[in-house]
Amino acid sequence: MEKITFKLNGEVRSMEVESGDVLLDVLRDKLGMKSPKCGCDRGDCGACSVLLDGKGVRSCLILAIEIDGHEIVTIEGLSKQDLTPVQKAFVNFNSFQCGFCAPGFIISATELLNENPNPTKEEVKEALAGNLCRCTGYMPIIDAVCSCSNKE
Amino acid sequence: MENLKFIGKSITRIDGKEKISGAAVFADDIDFGTTLLFAQIVESTKAHALIKNIDISEAKKIEGVVDVFTGKDFPFKFGLYMKDRFVFAQDKVRFIGEQIAAVVARDAKTAKRAAKLVKIEYEELPEVLDQMKAIESGATILHPDLGSYPHVPWFFPKANTNIAHHRKTRKGNLDAGFAEADYILEDTYVVPRYAHCAIEFHSAIGKVDYSGRLTVWASSQSPNTQRNLFAEALSSLGFTHKDVRVIAPYVGGGFGGKAGVTMEILAAALATKLKGSPVKILWSREQEFYNTYQRLGVIAKLKIGVKNDGTITALDHQLYWDAGAYVEYGANVVNSVGLSATGPYRVPNLSIDSFCIYTNLPPGGAYRGFGYSEFLFGLESHMNRIAKHLGIDPVELRKRNAINENDSLAYGAHMNPNGIAECIEKVAKEIEWGKKEISKNPNTVLGKGFSLLWKAPAMPPNASSSTFLKFNEDASLNILISGMDIGQGLLTVMAQVAAEVLSIPPSKIRVETPDTDRNPYEWQTVGSHVTWGCGNAVKLAAIDARDQIFALVERALGLPADKLFLEDEKVKCSLKPEWELPLKNFVINGIMKEDGTFKGGPINGRGTFMPEFTSTNADPETSQGGHPNVHYTVGAAALLLEIDKETGKMKVLKVVEAIDVGKAINPNLVKGQIVGGIVQGLATVLYEDMRFDDRGKMLNPNFTDYKLPTTLDIPEEIVPIIVEVAQPDGPYGARGVGEHTMLPAAPMIANAIDDALGIRIKSMPITAEKVALEIIKQSKK
Numbered sequence: 001m002e003k004i005t006f007k008l009n010g011e012v013r014s015m016e017v018e019s020g021d022v023l024l025d026v027l028r029d030k031l032g033m034k035s036p037k038c039g040c041d042r043g044d045c046g047a048c049s050v051l052l053d054g055k056g057v058r059s060c061l062i063l064a065i066e067i068d069g070h071e072i073v074t075i076e077g078l079s080k081q082d083l084t085p086v087q088k089a090f091v092n093f094n095s096f097q098c099g100f101c102a103p104g105f106i107i108s109a110t111e112l113l114n115e116n117p118n119p120t121k122e123e124v125k126e127a128l129a130g131n132l133c134r135c136t137g138y139m140p141i142i143d144a145v146c147s148c149s150n151k152e
Numbered sequence: 153m154e155n156l157k158f159i160g161k162s163i164t165r166i167d168g169k170e171k172i173s174g175a176a177v178f179a180d181d182i183d184f185g186t187t188l189l190f191a192q193i194v195e196s197t198k199a200h201a202l203i204k205n206i207d208i209s210e211a212k213k214i215e216g217v218v219d220v221f222t223g224k225d226f227p228f229k230f231g232l233y234m235k236d237r238f239v240f241a242q243d244k245v246r247f248i249g250e251q252i253a254a255v256v257a258r259d260a261k262t263a264k265r266a267a268k269l270v271k272i273e274y275e276e277l278p279e280v281l282d283q284m285k286a287i288e289s290g291a292t293i294l295h296p297d298l299g300s301y302p303h304v305p306w307f308f309p310k311a312n313t314n315i316a317h318h319r320k321t322r323k324g325n326l327d328a329g330f331a332e333a334d335y336i337l338e339d340t341y342v343v344p345r346y347a348h349c350a351i352e353f354h355s356a357i358g359k360v361d362y363s364g365r366l367t368v369w370a371s372s373q374s375p376n377t378q379r380n381l382f383a384e385a386l387s388s389l390g391f392t393h394k395d396v397r398v399i400a401p402y403v404g405g406g407f408g409g410k411a412g413v414t415m416e417i418l419a420a421a422l423a424t425k426l427k428g429s430p431v432k433i434l435w436s437r438e439q440e441f442y443n444t445y446q447r448l449g450v451i452a453k454l455k456i457g458v459k460n461d462g463t464i465t466a467l468d469h470q471l472y473w474d475a476g477a478y479v480e481y482g483a484n485v486v487n488s489v490g491l492s493a494t495g496p497y498r499v500p501n502l503s504i505d506s507f508c509i510y511t512n513l514p515p516g517g518a519y520r521g522f523g524y525s526e527f528l529f530g531l532e533s534h535m536n537r538i539a540k541h542l543g544i545d546p547v548e549l550r551k552r553n554a555i556n557e558n559d560s561l562a563y564g565a566h567m568n569p570n571g572i573a574e575c576i577e578k579v580a581k582e583i584e585w586g587k588k589e590i591s592k593n594p595n596t597v598l599g600k601g602f603s604l605l606w607k608a609p610a611m612p613p614n615a616s617s618s619t620f621l622k623f624n625e626d627a628s629l630n631i632l633i634s635g636m637d638i639g640q641g642l643l644t645v646m647a648q649v650a651a652e653v654l655s656i657p658p659s660k661i662r663v664e665t666p667d668t669d670r671n672p673y674e675w676q677t678v679g680s681h682v683t684w685g686c687g688n689a690v691k692l693a694a695i696d697a698r699d700q701i702f703a704l705v706e707r708a709l710g711l712p713a714d715k716l717f718l719e720d721e722k723v724k725c726s727l728k729p730e731w732e733l734p735l736k737n738f739v740i741n742g743i744m745k746e747d748g749t750f751k752g753g754p755i756n757g758r759g760t761f762m763p764e765f766t767s768t769n770a771d772p773e774t775s776q777g778g779h780p781n782v783h784y785t786v787g788a789a790a791l792l793l794e795i796d797k798e799t800g801k802m803k804v805l806k807v808v809e810a811i812d813v814g815k816a817i818n819p820n821l822v823k824g825q826i827v828g829g830i831v832q833g834l835a836t837v838l839y840e841d842m843r844f845d846d847r848g849k850m851l852n853p854n855f856t857d858y859k860l861p862t863t864l865d866i867p868e869e870i871v872p873i874i875v876e877v878a879q880p881d882g883p884y885g886a887r888g889v890g891e892h893t894m895l896p897a898a899p900m901i902a903n904a905i906d907d908a909l910g911i912r913i914k915s916m917p918i919t920a921e922k923v924a925l926e927i928i929k930q931s932k933k
Contacts, residue, residue, distance in 0.1 A: 028181075032183075034174070034181040037178070037351070037352065038180070039351040039352065040855050041436065042437070042854065042855075045351055045855055047351055074174065075173065075174035076174050078174075079172075079173040083169070083173060087173065090168075091168040092164065094820055094821065096168075096171050096172065096639075097641070098171075098351075098404050098405045098406075098638060098639030099167070099171030099176050099404070099639070100178060100350075100352045100402075102172055125864055126863075126864070129864045132351060132855065132862065133351070134348075134351055134405050134407070134860065136824065136828045136831075137827040137830060137831030137866060138831065138862075139827050139866065142863060
């Protein structure tokens with residue numbers, strides 16, 4: 001077991017993990033953060049995305065010991081006060097149907113808008129291309145993120 | 153026209169905040185505490201074999217393993233329409249991935265590790281992987297006991313063959329119809345298997361508590377059907393329906409894949425041996441591909457005769473379905489197509505044969521479209537080819553033959569009111585049909601493709617829906633249904649239906665996800681029927697509550713019930729315009745009389761809906777005489793396709809789809825279905841390509857090798873068009889629209905390729921590679 005200390009949704013946490021523990025499993029099963037979802041377990045679908053020091057990462061491809069000294073944000077963290085503008089846009093544009101992939105898309109969109117507050121539609125598509133959605137046909141997701149950009 | 157306040161309005165989804173904030177709970181998100189056990193399934197590595205021995209001794213030795221179970225622990229059969237499946241394989245396996253044993257451990261990793269130590273000894277049998285070979289004489293028979301399997305009365309299995317069901321439809325005089333034709337086109341179309349690819353895995357947790365009650369939490373489109381099948385399968389252990397409870401939280405995508413019963417029965421069965429402990433089964437992405445239902449493959453032989461003016465005189469449609477190792481659900485796909493494979497056309501003389509054929513591949517079952525995408529590929533390709541031969545515009549040919557209200561259907565009943573002509577007109581206008589588009593890029597060509605669509609829900613004649621509706625103190629509502637929100641927005645639409653009757657805004661309404669202990673019965677959330685069926689039940693429950701309110705006001709205050717109405721959460725009276733009584737004043741606590749006594753009490757509505765006009769009693773040789781389908785939803789679609797002449801790479805520049813939904817209760821949700829369905833449909837034709845090896849093993853059960861479109865692969869523009877010709881027996885005129893949206897995708901692409909290049913592709917998928925090879929072949933001619 002290894003001791004790791006990290007920030008989760010703004011709060012400093014310490015815990016013991018096995019060296020082989022996957023971040024997604026630790027978040028869901030040991031820390032109760034259920035918004036990252038497992039949809040493929042090999043980095044294809046993006047449903048398990050979380051922000052690691054502000055960058056979107058696939059938590060199914062990261063070991064828990066790698067986050068020692070770093071900061072993780074999940075949708076639970078984004079939703080603590082009010083929904084963020086991009087989350088509100090997702091609600092208003094019907095950018096979800098079953099809702100299972102939505103947390104991953106919101107993480108990817110949040111990362112994009114943090115780094116580039118005024119993305120073009122092509123930049124939005126590119127930034128979201130690593131997340132799979134089977135319900136919406138993506139258009140309402142792209143529209144929601146574009147609505148948060150001043151360029152659209 | 154009624155003045156509607158909440159119907160026809162694109163209100164915000166009532167599940168939006170939950171799903172966007174991370175609060176929505178899916179089956180795998182539920183915490184079960186420290187007693188939770190994990191089961192890993194040991195699967196067949198052979199497509200067809202006898203099980204000679206199962207050695208579980210090494211697995212049992214692993215620390216943390218609680219127990220190991222095999223088929224002999226659960227000699228139970230199950231099945232929705234035909235009981236041809238066992239919970240665990242008994243003496244024989246029939247596809248690679250079939251469940252043989254389960255290792256139950258304290259944690260998932262241990263279960264997985266121990267499952268690898270279970271040794272299966274097989275005696276291999278010849279595998280049958282091709283449906284046409286399966287029906288040759290002398291073929292290996294997969295189910296020698298087929299003749300004894302219990303099934304619904306409208307199935308016709310052929311004992312001692314691999315034909316599990318043959319739906320025959322005959323009308324008019326086929327020979328005379330072809331004799332009358334000026335032109336006959338005959339050809340074969342091939343549609344392979346597909347996978348649903350909901351992003352959420354199947355997940356089920358079973359628990360038998362110390363009192364002996366079984367609860368199953370499952371990601372499910374069919375909680376009541378699951379309870380029924382669990383109770384039936386486990387009846388020898390003493391379970392009755394009241395002892396079985398199914399709780400279905402939010403579903404992370406269904407598309408038919410979470411309908412009926414697949415892996416959920418494993419959790420139910422295992423729980424019976426593990427009293428006191430919940431036991432969880434979570435499928436992996438690989439298992440999602442090969443051990444839930446797959447969409448059936450089909451080889452369709454189609455012959456259509458037409459007059460020179462394009463009038464269809466005869467149709468002979470023979471469909472040979474690769475239905476997989478077990479057809480307990482998939483046989484009904486075959487059945488529904490056997491009744492509807494005319495498409496939305498008037499066909500006076502016809503013969504349809506739809507054969508459900510066992511193969512040693514994963515079981516086929518419900519998939520969005522339920523067989524209609526598959527037969528429409530051939531039929532709508534055929535219509536274009538006929539138009540080309542006759543020199544008639546393909547849209548004009550469709551208009552001339554399109555089915556009208558009251559026209560006779562293949563099985564003799566009459567077509568419902570529909571707006572197919574309006575759909576055709578609107579799509580043709582929006583895509584600028586007839587205008588030849590020239591690509592500005594010299595390396596690419598452009599083509600347009602058109603297709604019609606139709607589909608009816610495939611339901612047993614007595615499939616029903618029901619609703620309880622409860623008022624709260626503030627006149628907010630909880631509505632209990634067992635229809636499932638699988639993403640389509642059912643909860644929101646049901647809130648709108650109740651809101652309209654009771655004048656309560658949808659923002660004050662919660663619609664609860666199913667729990668069979670608490671919510672009343674719903675057959676299943678399949679067939680795009682819940683807006684219609686469940687919507688009718690919700691409307692009836694709301695009317696029941698409203699009638700109770702009016703009766704109470706009459707009894708307590710003496711105002712005549714027939715002069716009362718609801719508006720803005722208040723009771724009002726047409727005789728006394730100045731009088732009003734807020735609902736929140738009395739819907740729980742009653743109305744106080746002058747003497748201080750109260751009348752009334754909590755207002756609770758109930759509603760039950762069953763389509764009482766349907767019947768499957770028909771002549772098995774012709775399918776004439778019954779009324780198997782409640783109604784058809786129709787539509788039209790077209791697209792503009794750009795094709796790279798060298799690589800075959802295709803880009804859809806614009807898609808237009810018009811669907812007659814009867815009444816769009818929430819137009820934005822209908823548009824969401826159209827956009828999402830179009831992209832899912834295009835995925836099956838342009839990208840998804842399921843591969844098996846020559847022993848029946850699926851080669852690409854993952855998203856790296858089985859390609860779903862991403863944000864970069866979607867059409868540049870999708871134009872959804874809503875047409876509203878009311879369904880007389882639908883809630884506010886609504887009929888279903890979920891599945892229909894993806895139906896025309898494949899023939900539209902095939903027709904656009906023909907338009908652009910003069911190449912006719914008759915098998916799916918139509919990948920860039922296939923197009924490029926056809927271009928090369930054409931250039932060599």
